Amino acid sequence: MTQRFKVIVTDxxxxxxxxxxxILDDIADIIPAVALKEEDLVGIVEDADALIVYHSISIREKTLTRLKNCRIISRGGVGCDNIDWEFARGMGIDVTNIPDYGTEEVADSAIGMLLTLTR
Structure with a gap:
């Protein structure tokens, strides 16, 4: 049997x-970290194969240096400014994001504001 990946959802x-x-249930165990700050990840992420990071947490050098198995950090949203992606890539960790996250919500809001202006 193939070993399952360990994916930590930081926040x-x-x-x-x-x-x-x-998406991942066949190949990975998904573990919620319920972290509010980067320090909350100590003792949780060290053996992770992947991280999914949303918006509440920053992933900086002090956390990245503890990642022994991590091959990818996926930012669940636009941008990567809460992740030190240059340092991560220097360690061989890919950093991705979702560039079109929330586009429908933004479009809906824009149309709503335009309709408000027509009143």
Missing amino acids: FLNDDFILEKE
Whole structure:
């Protein structure tokens, strides 16, 4: 049997992980860290194969140097300014994001504001 990957969700918007499980359940264990700050990740992320980071946590050099198995950090949103991606890539860790995250919500808000202006 193939060893399962360990994916840590550092912080999250909801706690059901439906989408993450739908995509990763066959190959990985998804573990919520419920962290509010980077220091909360000590003792949790060291043996992670991947991190999913949303918006509440920064991932800087002090955390990155403790990652022994990590091959990818995925930012669940636009931008990567809460991740020291240059340092991560120097360690051989890929950093990704979701550039079109929230586009429908932004478009809906823009149309709503335009309609408000027509009143």
